[in-house]
Amino acid sequence: MNRVPTExxxxxxxxxxxxxxxxxxxxxxxxxxxxxxxxxxxxxxVKRISGVPVVLxxxxxxxxxxxxxxxxxxxxxxxxTVGEKMTRxxxxxxxxxxxxxxxxxxxxxxxxxFPVVDEQGSLVGILTKGDIVRGLLRxxxxxxxDEEIKRYRxxxxxxxxxxxxxxxxxxxxxxPKDFVRGGEASSKIKRALERLGAQPxxxxxxxxxxxxxxxxxxxxxxxxxxxxxxxxxxxxxSAVDNGPGIPDVEQALRPGFSTAPDxxxxxGFGAGMGLVNIKRCADEMxxxxxxxxxxxxxxTFTLSDDESEGR
Amino acid sequence: xxxxxxxxxxxxxxxxxxxDPDMQVTAACGADxxxxxxxxxxxGTLLLTGLTxxxxxxxxxxxxxxxxxxxxxxxxxxxxxxxxxxxHIPLTATRLTMYEACxxxxxxxxxxxxxxxxxxxxxxxAFGEERES
Numbered sequence: 001m002n003r004v005p006t007e008x009x010x011x012x013x014x015x016x017x018x019x020x021x022x023x024x025x026x027x028x029x030x031x032x033x034x035x036x037x038x039x040x041x042x043x044x045x046v047k048r049i050s051g052v053p054v055v056l057x058x059x060x061x062x063x064x065x066x067x068x069x070x071x072x073x074x075x076x077x078x079x080x081t082v083g084e085k086m087t088r089x090x091x092x093x094x095x096x097x098x099x100x101x102x103x104x105x106x107x108x109x110x111x112x113x114f115p116v117v118d119e120q121g122s123l124v125g126i127l128t129k130g131d132i133v134r135g136l137l138r139x140x141x142x143x144x145x146d147e148e149i150k151r152y153r154x155x156x157x158x159x160x161x162x163x164x165x166x167x168x169x170x171x172x173x174x175x176p177k178d179f180v181r182g183g184e185a186s187s188k189i190k191r192a193l194e195r196l197g198a199q200p201x202x203x204x205x206x207x208x209x210x211x212x213x214x215x216x217x218x219x220x221x222x223x224x225x226x227x228x229x230x231x232x233x234x235x236x237x238s239a240v241d242n243g244p245g246i247p248d249v250e251q252a253l254r255p256g257f258s259t260a261p262d263x264x265x266x267x268g269f270g271a272g273m274g275l276v277n278i279k280r281c282a283d284e285m286x287x288x289x290x291x292x293x294x295x296x297x298x299x300t301f302t303l304s305d306d307e308s309e310g311r
Numbered sequence: 312x313x314x315x316x317x318x319x320x321x322x323x324x325x326x327x328x329x330x331d332p333d334m335q336v337t338a339a340c341g342a343d344x345x346x347x348x349x350x351x352x353x354x355g356t357l358l359l360t361g362l363t364x365x366x367x368x369x370x371x372x373x374x375x376x377x378x379x380x381x382x383x384x385x386x387x388x389x390x391x392x393x394x395x396x397x398x399h400i401p402l403t404a405t406r407l408t409m410y411e412a413c414x415x416x417x418x419x420x421x422x423x424x425x426x427x428x429x430x431x432x433x434x435x436x437a438f439g440e441e442r443e444s
Contacts, residue, residue, distance in 0.1 A: 179364060180365055180390055182366060183366060183369030183370075183372075187372060187373075190372070190373065200375075204373075204375050207372075207374075208373050208374060210373075211349070211369065211370070211373040212346070212349065215366075267345075267362070268344055268366065268367070269344075269346070269366075271346040273344075273346035273347070274346060277349055277350055280350075
């Protein structure tokens with residue numbers, strides 16, 4: 001919703017910036033003055049146009065439109081030539097002028113199209129209101145696309161700052177048993193990676209591993225923290241909590257082993273596959289724990305060359 | 312497969328608003344365990360599930376799931392729906408059982424999203440067969 005005012009201003013700017021030759025149709029269909037109105041009818045029908053410039057020896061001598069044709073039809077004058085029925089003193093627009101001058105002419109004169117001439121007066125194109133709209137849309141689309149790419153390249157944070165090593169540190173508190181807000185930290189980390197332009201495959205691996213780690217803190221601990229350390233070469237997610245600690249780490253790592261109570265299982269958790277999932281997603285995983293003190297799970301993703309490229 | 316066609320096949324209804332009927336899902340999986348859902352790694356997937364708590368939406372977001380179809384006539388609580396609206400993940404529902412819904416969709420050609428390799432070890436230990444690749 002917030003974009004609407006900006007887009008309108010952009011359009012206004014574009015109308016001034018764009019030149020008529022940027023938006024005009026260069027494939028001009030023309031007719032000669034000696035063509036009969038009868039034949040013109042077919043030209044208009046087959047080419048699906050409503051008006052045509054009339055050209056003699058390369059020079060623009062008039063315009064003939066649907067209106068002229070209808071009048072001729074009414075009077076039974078289809079055998080007359082285009083030259084006899086056309087509008088002389090055609091108003092043309094200059095290719096190098098900005099689109100705004102054409103917009104004003106359309107508004108003022110109410111014509112459907114204008115022939116476009118160059119500085120020497122030769123016919124170089126034709127311009128309808130539809131052409132203006134299409135041209136604007138094309139430009140806007142191009143600009144939007146560029147902006148989207150720019151927006152995603154927040155990764156220049158790593159390029160613009162000079163250091164031996166630059167890393168981004170993100171910390172999030174994880175509250176115990178909060179099933180409504182659980183997963184928010186992982187979601188934010190995922191979005192941070194998207195902003196930094198990381199590859200989608202990597203983002204998914206990091207997201208899944210981080211989420212499993214966050215849920216573990218939420219289900220099993222008294223509360224803790226997710227720390228994401230992001231640098232161009234590597235991503236490290238640390239899930240640290242303040243207790244109760246894991247008595248047997250080996251056992252905890254076994255697929256299917258879970259100490260989750262029943263009410264947790266009813267929510268779909270507690271299958272005992274969290275740590276296994278994390279190990280599969282990550283390049284390295286280290287779990288340390290001390291009963292009565294807390295647990296630390298460190299998950300590392302080393303970026304390959306392609307993954308670093310996308311940053 | 313278009314989401315609209317999915318809903319036709321299972322006689323389903325949209326729960327979140329603004330659901331695009333032309334949204335494409337390329338595969339589907341049925342699961343009631345969060346960890347199983349996370350183990351499937353395909354994006355563009357339709358998730359069939361009976362889990363209605365908000366974490367199912369989080370899971371969908373993390374795993375790249377495109378849309379969720381609740382089975383067995385389950386309808387999610389408001390927290391789940393509002394989270395899904397925020398995340399732009401369409402929620403839909405059908406009265407059919409998981410088995411029926413999966414069967415019908417598989418029957419009209421919606422592909423399975425593929426098994427994770429986590430189950431490989433246990434199967435091999437039990438039956439001596441290596442995982443098919």
